[in-house]
Amino acid sequence: MPSVPDTGQNPVIIEVKNLSQVFPGNITAVNNISFSVYAGEIFGFLGPNGAGKSTTIAVLTTLLKPTGGQVLIAGYNTVKQADRVRAVLGYVSQDLAVDDSLTGRENLILQAGFYHIPRHEIRQRCDEVLQLVGLEEHAGRLVETYSGGMRKRLDIAAGLIHRPQILFLDEPTLGLDIQTRQQIWHYITGLREKYNMTIFLTTHYMEEADSLCNRIAIIDRGEIKTIGRPAQLKREVGGELVKIRFTGGENNNTAENIAAARHVIRKLPTVKSINPDQDHETQVIVSSDGEALVPLIFEALQPLQVKINSVVVKKPTLDDVYLSFTGRNLRDEATDKNHALQSMIRMRRIRS
Amino acid sequence: MYFLSDVYYVCWREMKRFLSQKTRILMTVFQPLVWLVLMGNMMDGLTSNSMAAGMLGIDNYLSFMTPGIMIMTTLFGGVFGGVSIIWDRRTGFLNKMLAAPIARAAIPLGKMIAIAIQSIFQIAVIAVIAALFGVKFVTGMAGILFMLVIIILFSCGMAGISLSLATVIKSHETLMAVVNFLTLPLMFTSATIFPKLAMPSWLKVIATWNPLTYAVEPIRTLTVHGWVWPRILPGLALMLLFAAVMIAVSTRQFSKSIA
Numbered sequence: 001m002p003s004v005p006d007t008g009q010n011p012v013i014i015e016v017k018n019l020s021q022v023f024p025g026n027i028t029a030v031n032n033i034s035f036s037v038y039a040g041e042i043f044g045f046l047g048p049n050g051a052g053k054s055t056t057i058a059v060l061t062t063l064l065k066p067t068g069g070q071v072l073i074a075g076y077n078t079v080k081q082a083d084r085v086r087a088v089l090g091y092v093s094q095d096l097a098v099d100d101s102l103t104g105r106e107n108l109i110l111q112a113g114f115y116h117i118p119r120h121e122i123r124q125r126c127d128e129v130l131q132l133v134g135l136e137e138h139a140g141r142l143v144e145t146y147s148g149g150m151r152k153r154l155d156i157a158a159g160l161i162h163r164p165q166i167l168f169l170d171e172p173t174l175g176l177d178i179q180t181r182q183q184i185w186h187y188i189t190g191l192r193e194k195y196n197m198t199i200f201l202t203t204h205y206m207e208e209a210d211s212l213c214n215r216i217a218i219i220d221r222g223e224i225k226t227i228g229r230p231a232q233l234k235r236e237v238g239g240e241l242v243k244i245r246f247t248g249g250e251n252n253n254t255a256e257n258i259a260a261a262r263h264v265i266r267k268l269p270t271v272k273s274i275n276p277d278q279d280h281e282t283q284v285i286v287s288s289d290g291e292a293l294v295p296l297i298f299e300a301l302q303p304l305q306v307k308i309n310s311v312v313v314k315k316p317t318l319d320d321v322y323l324s325f326t327g328r329n330l331r332d333e334a335t336d337k338n339h340a341l342q343s344m345i346r347m348r349r350i351r352s
Numbered sequence: 353m354y355f356l357s358d359v360y361y362v363c364w365r366e367m368k369r370f371l372s373q374k375t376r377i378l379m380t381v382f383q384p385l386v387w388l389v390l391m392g393n394m395m396d397g398l399t400s401n402s403m404a405a406g407m408l409g410i411d412n413y414l415s416f417m418t419p420g421i422m423i424m425t426t427l428f429g430g431v432f433g434g435v436s437i438i439w440d441r442r443t444g445f446l447n448k449m450l451a452a453p454i455a456r457a458a459i460p461l462g463k464m465i466a467i468a469i470q471s472i473f474q475i476a477v478i479a480v481i482a483a484l485f486g487v488k489f490v491t492g493m494a495g496i497l498f499m500l501v502i503i504i505l506f507s508c509g510m511a512g513i514s515l516s517l518a519t520v521i522k523s524h525e526t527l528m529a530v531v532n533f534l535t536l537p538l539m540f541t542s543a544t545i546f547p548k549l550a551m552p553s554w555l556k557v558i559a560t561w562n563p564l565t566y567a568v569e570p571i572r573t574l575t576v577h578g579w580v581w582p583r584i585l586p587g588l589a590l591m592l593l594f595a596a597v598m599i600a601v602s603t604r605q606f607s608k609s610i611a
Contacts, residue, residue: 061451064609086453095444099365101372113361114452116354142372158448 010038013074013166013198014060020068021055021222029055031222032069037200039165042192044213045202046322052222053202054094054170060200061091061168074165087115090164094171096151100144104135104154107143108161115162129157133187149180156187167191169201173208185212206318216318218325225325234316237324239272240290241314244297245282252305258283261306268296290315358454362462363469366436370470380470381477384425388481392417407549410576418482419499419571420544423564425478426471426503427539430510431531433467434518438527450610460515460602468507475503487575495574498584505591506567512598519605544568566590 014037021030030052037043045053058064060071062082070077076084098107108126117125130136133153143151152172159167172188173181189212191197203209209216210230217227226233246253246261262283266274270293272286287293290313301308370376392414398404399413408416440446449459479489479496489495514531521527539545541555542564548556559565570587573580 063447063450083453086451089451091448091451093444093447095447097444097448099369099445101369102365106368110361110365111452113357113364114449114454116357116453 010040012036013039014200015072018069019059019066019071021059022067028222033224035217035224035227037198039198040192040196041214042199042212044209044216045219046209046216047219048204051219053219057168057170057202061089062086088165090159090167092155092159092169092172094174096155098143098151098154098158103140103142105139107154108158111158111161117162125161129160132160133157149176152176152180166198166200169199171203172201173205188212210318218322220326230318233321234318237316237320239286239288240316242285242287242290242293243282243312244308245310246306247309248281252307257304257306261301261304264300264304265297268293268300355455355458358458359462359465362458363466366463366466367469370466380474384421384474384478385481387421388478407547414482414485415487415576417545418478418487419568419575422475422478422503422571423506423544423568424539425474426507427510427535427564429467429471430507431514431535433463433511434514434527436463437515437518438524456606457603459606461599463515464508464511467511468504471503471507472500475500489575490578491574499571499574502567502570502588502591505595509594509598512602516602516605519610538562538564542568563594
């Protein structure tokens with residue numbers, strides 16, 4: 001779990017004020033959102049396609065001029081001082097934007113050129129980032145021979161070549177195999193630890209947001225529903241579930257005994273409620289700390305006659321958080337033809 | 353401050369891509385060759401009489417046609433220039449360039465220069481083949497170099513049109529359709545393949561307004577007639593204007609939000 005930077009001390013490095021984006025045809029992609037990102041934190045944007053994630057990141061990376069509000073990155077306005085903003089940020093898009101007809105190294109040289117790295121430093125920088133992502137051996141080969149994971153790593157290397165203050169990652173592990181995903185998560189946390197880089201990522205993978213991010217914002221239909229630390233958001237959802245099963249066939253598990261057990265449990269600390277589950281054999285307990293509650297339950301039920309058959313502790317996940325704020329599961333995402341085509345092309349390149 | 357460097361890197365990438373596609377290089381040379389060798393020699397039979405020679409301005413159709421082939425080749429090279437933008441948009445490379453601190457104008461300019469270089473390469477091959485077939489370049493090497501200037505300006509102009517269209521047209525198919533719709537009419541309503549004198553009056557009018565006519569005229573003059581400035585300068589001036597305007601337009605287009 002990444003350590004949380006002392007947000008009181010760290011300056012605000014991304015400031016979004018009343019950002020709105022209305023496309024021709026009166027389509028509101030982003031509706032008056034505001035938030036701040038502190039230097040050195042890993043900040044995640046969680047939401048489905050069409051939520052406004054891609055539009056927001058496009059505005060933050062100067063690719064799109066907002067129709068309302070403003071964005072300041074490292075103090076620079078993304079519209080009026082766009083070039084300064086571009087110089088301090090790195091951008092790794094969902095598409096594997098590496099040129100197939102060049103070698104890995106040539107791609108990086110190109111990137112170094114685009115970011116105005118002095119000529120005599122280019123070679124060294126390329127070596128540096130190649131080593132970081134573990135592609136030194138393959139640098140001389142054409143990118144068309146690379147696997148999807150290698151291309152992604154090269155794209156990340158390219159985003160880092162000018163040592164940006166902020167790195168924007170749009171769905172960094174989309175479509176990749178589990179090994180590569182873990183590698184990339186490792187790089188991301190490493191970057192923050194080594195260079196104190198601020199990382200802004202978008203994702204629709206719950207576990208990614210949960211394990212990587214210091215703070216996340218849930219965005220849905222162009223609006224931010226909530227912002228906070230994953231642990232805190234999960235706590236706020238309502239609590240952890242402890243499910244205890246008293247199998248009815250057992251001699252001791254009579255209705256009386258179970259009623260007595262419920263009475264005892266209800267009085268234990270951290271218990272918010274206890275209700276029978278649909279199968280009438282399981283009691284569902286909502287608690288603010290399920291893990292600590294379990295031993296207490298065993299102690300308390302010992303003098304009684306009941307026999308506990310099984311115990312399950314279910315902690316709320318970001319799925320639950322998402323559901324509670326948006327009323328939907330993240331999987332229910334609608335997509336249109338262009339998105340579908342784009343996704344198809346992207347997937348083909350990643351999976352090749 | 354970094355403008356030239358930005359243009360250089362955009363151009364460098366385009367050239368690397370071009371050179372890595374061996375079949376594409378072959379194709380770009382093959383097509384004009386076919387026109388030159390086949391049509392040129394076939395038309396020769398039709399035009400080897402005094403009336404035709406009067407309209408062509410020379411007794412040899414190949415000499416008349418070579419400048420036309422050069423312009424045609426440059427035309428095709430230029431109008432498909434926008435395709436690279438659409439492809440870059442699809443693969444996300446356009447966004448990558450736009451998110452980098454490179455001058456917006458460097459993107460169209462870098463691509464235009466690369467396209468112009470590729471055209472020069474093709475023109476050189478055409479000139480050599482034409483010479484081998486007996487076409488005499490009356491103004492010699494100096495004339496050929498001057499022709500290359502016209503070619504470069506014309507190429508930038510056509511590429512500029514294509515690149516500007518590509519900033520607003522998002523699909524491959526639509527761009528190809530627009531381009532194909534324009535190129536053949538442009539070609540046949542100009543003095544590229546057939547002499548203006550041989551055209552019916554209505555076609556002559558269109559030809560007078562067609563930029564291709566003004567591109568091919570100075571080149572044809574330099575090939576066949578010599579340093580006849582009154583026939584060269586108007587074309588040169590118009591090509592300069594054409595290139596300048598298209599560079600300005602495409603630069604403006606790329607400064608907008610086109611991600």
